[in-house]
Amino acid sequence: MEIIAIxxxxxxxxxxxxxxxxxxxxxxxQQCLRALADNDPSLAEYLRRKNENN
Numbered sequence: 927m928e929i930i931a932i933x934x935x936x937x938x939x940x941x942x943x944x945x946x947x948x949x950x951x952x953x954x955x956q957q958c959l960r961a962l963a964d965n966d967p968s969l970a971e972y973l974r975r976k977n978e979n980n
Contacts, residue, residue, distance in 0.1 A: 963970035 959969070959973060963973050
């Protein structure tokens with residue numbers, strides 16, 4: 927029974943770390959899109975329409 931508890935806790939820790947990385951990667955993606963939108967009017971328009979729909 928202890929082995930199952932240890933495996934479950936390791937899995938929970940791995941899931942937490944993965945979710946943290948996912949948040950960082952998504953934030954980096956959004957920042958890159960905003961930076962590119964400064965030079966690309968069509969991308970800026972797409973992002974504006976996307977934000978209006980959400």
